[in-house]
Amino acid sequence: MEEKELKLSLSDWLAIERTRLANERTFLAYFRTALAMLAGGVTLVRLDAFRDIRWLGYILLVLAPLVFITGLWRMVSVRRKIEKRYYKSE
Template sequence: MAKKKRLDLSRSDDLAVERTRLANERTFLAYFRTFIVFLSSGVAILKLTVLEEIAELGYFLLSLSPILLAIGIARFLYVKKQIKKYYMVRT
């Protein structure tokens, strides 16, 4: 298997790549927070008897939450792969 080597980047370019990586992680965490909020809201709506009239919303939130998590994970991995693709070369 070919060994990967980092491109020789200037200090400012190297910092820009690192900022892009950190932004990717922050975006994933935003997707994860949204997943947690939708999941917990759906569970709360279904568990509270006072909110029985909006149980459909609870089921909707419960079904939407794993979709949001899957989109967040897929996007995170895609961007991570693209960063490696553009800033690493094979030797």
Template sequence: MWKMELKLTDKLAIERTRLANERTFLAYFRSAIVFLSSGFAIIKLEMLREVIWIGYALIVIGPILFFIGLFRMLYVKKRIKKSYQNDPD
């Protein structure tokens, strides 16, 4: 199969894309943790008994958000690797 040698600028662009993908996953992870902790806080606070359903909703949304971020990161990682298969790293 025909292989094209990548320039340094191309390699750096690929690395920036990989790092951006990881940063995006970390943002999803951070948001999931905030949703979970907020949900637990709402459930534990006595003065918020009228809106306890919001706490349970946040606890359900947190893991869903995490898995969306995880699947998205793996999908983009696979696409990056597929696009630049001739990259030796």
């Protein structure tokens, strides 16, 4: 059985591009959050003024890479779904 060829209009292609760009913006939000958590964690661990809440700094240092990896995984998986659906290699 042959696959039906997709014929998309210009507005459809523009919608796909908006989706791709939204995916990248979402990744950048994850990246920004991870970077802020990393900076906050380092600050809490290093400064003596925050000695009482140093434990929070360690938690932030552990969570920052997890947030980054989650954002990266999400971006790649959404990109693959978009490419699989609309950019099939002929």
